[in-house]
Amino acid sequence: MSDPIPAVQARSLSKHYGEGNTYVLALKEATFQIAPGEVVALLGPSGSGKSTLLTILGLINPPDTGWLQVGGVDVIRDGAAVGDANLIRRRNLGFVFQRSNLIPFLTAEENVRLVLELDDVPRREAVHRTREILESLGVADRASHLPMQLSGGQQxxxxxARALVHEPSLLLADEPTASLDKELGRRVMELLRTAAIERGAAVLIVTHDHRALDLVDRTFEIEDGVLDTEGAKVHGATL
Amino acid sequence: MNLSLRDIRHDSSRFLLTAVGLGLLLTVVLAMTGIYNGIIKDATALPDSLGADLWIVQRDTRGPFAELTRVSSDLEERARAVPGVARARSYVSHTIQRQLPNGRPLRFTAVGLSWPDDLGGGLPIIKGRPLAQPHYECLVDSSLGLALGQRIPLGRDVYTVVGITDGLLASGGDPAAFFTLSDAQRIQNDVSNEAIRLDREARSARVRQSALGRDPELVRFSGKNAQLIPALGPSPVSAVMLNVDPGVSLDTVQARLQGWQDVTVYSQAEQHALILGGVVEKTRLQIGLFRGLLVVISAILMGLIIYTMTVDKIHSIALLKLLGARMSVILGMILEEALLLGGIAYVLAVILGNFAFDIFPRRVVIENEHRLALLVIVTAISVASSAIGMKKALAADPNEVLAA
Structure with missing residues (x-):
């Protein structure tokens, strides 16, 4: 049986900022791959290049050089975007942030359904899938509430739910537990992991929180733009 | 999912208050348009209602609607003798302000109609009847607020309102009241007994001091009522209105009358041009400029409102971009909100105008074409102001979401 196609596969991604005296190489030849359902933590001190890698993977900032494939499709080739970045983000990428970043004028249900409707999923199907994922994450009873009416954990x-409802190949999580207490942070990590496994999404979590590392499959470490994946150990995550 | 409606729903009271504010501003724009039209209509309503083809006025003056003009009362007879003239009527007008017995001020332009040739039957009478007696009757415009049958003391006499006209104002905006020519002159020339006595004494003294004073009979007559002295002649009138026979060239008659060295003759169209180009020109320009200024202010305000609304949700816009929303979705949301804001404000302005403009002291004339013009302007302003918000939205960086 052949290996499954990696959810995300990167090769030689590099990115610099500034010129001359202000020249900084923020990411150097990053090469890695993450399998569907795999949860990877990206660790590193501030200014090490975590955000640069995240914005490249999120197709927000293009790299200078390198190649990136998401869900088996080339999205960056020789440092240049291939295809419609918006379309790829709508279909293949999910985002979870330190703060929930829900749209304040939409209800919980609408915030989730929006992602599907942006991709022209028929309304009936969008409503069904939204209800399903809200139920699976235990917030279906808060569906009609606005974000400001929800607790931090519910948000x-x-x-x-919004990040996963469209079944993306790659979920990028930027410090998703930073604003939560220990218990809630761990529950969020568990949710991320469960949802990723169930939906076959690769998850890359940028975090400083070492307390929940037992819930990830691998860790990547980055320092001065150099991504270390070779030495990363497999944690043998359990739920 | 309609994002604009959901955004508005989220803070509907703020949105509605903004729309009401903008609506009130547009009501003023509409009112200015209506007042502008009203000034033009008012200025021409009176000469139009009198139905003259030609106006004979004092030489080198601009006619009774522009300035003081006096012509001899026998000019009516002279004009009537001109070939092609079907009808000649004297015209007098003067603005007076009196106080009713109940203390209410009464300001109007008194217009004299040639009795018995012109009884006011051609005027737009909405209640009552035309004049039927040579004295002590009048027709008044409805805006004067007088009732049919009401008696108004003016000078030494009391006049009864026998008819109510509609929309007949002088160029200054004062309502018109119609009397017989002699009554209008009587009201105009009304002075106190003491003034009459002093005038007679002065006249008599002038006669005594001149060669005429050698005749004792002349001296005696000179101190009597002026109307009993044929040499003094009747009071002058403001102008003479002419109608030409059907089939007769107006230009021919006018050219012939222009040959008279003591008068100037204007056609109805020239009278219109003189009124609009002179009498109401400054007011018209001022109102027009004010209206333009209000439109610009509305556009600036709306631009600022839409810009602020966009800035308020710039984080959500950046998030939408990060989620892969098409730009058309984001720009559409801003445009829809701007159009909705403008639309609500416009509807409010039209509804408010329908109720409020009737109680304005000056006539406000709003036709469907003016409402349509305002709709076009509001739509243009909405689109233009949404462009400001769109520019801001286009600049929103999805990185802001990650950096937050």
């Missing part, structure tokens, strides 16, 4: 669950 983060809705944000996870």
């Amino acid at each position: 983060q669950r809705v944000a996870i």
Whole structure:
């Protein structure tokens, strides 16, 4: 049986900022791959290049050089975007942030359904899938509430639902537990992991929180733009 | 999912208050348009209602609607003798302000009609009847607020309102009241007994001091009522209105009358041009400029409102971009909100105008074409102001979401 196609595969991604005296190489030849359902933590001090890698993977900032494939499709080739970045983000990428970043004028249900409707999923199907994921994350009873009417934990669950409802190949999570207490942070990590496994999404979590590392499959470490994946150990995550 | 409606729903009271504010501003724009039209209509309503083809006025003056003009009362007879003239009527007008017995001020332009040739039957009478007696009757415009049958003391006499006209105002905006020519002159020339006595004494003294004073009979007559002295002649009138026979060239008659060295003759169209180009020109320009200024202010305000609304949700816009929303979705949301804001404000302005303009002291004339013009302007302003918000939205960086 052949290996499954990696959810995300990157080769030689590099990115610099500034020129001359201000020249900084923020990411150097990053090469890695993450399998569907795999959860990877990206660790590193501030200014190490975590955000640069995240914005490249999120197709927000293009790299200078390199190649990136998401869900088996080339999205960056020789440092240049291939295809419609918006379309790829709508279909293949999910985002979870430190704060929930829900749209304040939409209800919890609408925040989640929006992602499907942006991709022209028929309304009936969008409503069904939204209800399903909200139920699976235990916030279906808060569906008609606005974000400001939800607790921090509920908001983060809705944000996870939004990130996964369209079944992306890659979920990028930027410090998703930073604003939560230890217990809630761990529950969010568990939710992320469960949802990723169930939906076959690769998850890359940027975090400083070492307390939940037992819930990830691998860790990547980055420092001065150099991504270390070779030495990363497999944690043998359990739920 | 309609994002604009959901955004509005989220803070509907703020949106509605903004729309009401903008609506009130547009009501003023509409009112200015209506007042502008009203000034033009008012200025021409009176000469139009009198139905003259030609106006004979004092030489080198601009006619009774522009300035003081006096012509001899026998000019009516002279004009009537001109070939092609079907009808000649004297015209007098003067603005007076009196106080009713109940203390209410009464300001109007008194217009004299040639009795018995012109009884006011051609005027737009909405209640009552034309004049039927040579004295002590009048027709008044409805805006004067007088009732049919009401008696108004003016000078030494009391006049009864026998008819109510509609929309007949002088160029200054004062309502018109119609009397017989002699009554209008009587009201105009009304002075106190003491003034009459002093005038007679002065006249008599002038006669005594001149060669005429050698005749004792002349001296005696000179101190009597002026109307009993044929040499003094009747009071002058403001102008003479002419109608030409059907089939007769107006230009021919006018050219012939222009040959008279003591008068100037204007056609109805020239009278219109003189009124609009002179009498109401400054007011018209001022109102027009004010209206233009209000449109610009509305556009600036709306631009600022839409810009602020966009800035308020710039984080959500950046997030939408990060989620892969098409630009058309984001720009459409801003445009829809701007159009909705403008639309609500416009509807409010039209509804408010329908109720409020009737109680304005000056006539406000709003036709469907003016409402349509305002709709076009509001739509243009909405689109233009949404462009400001769109520019801001286009600049929104999805990185802001990650950096937050």
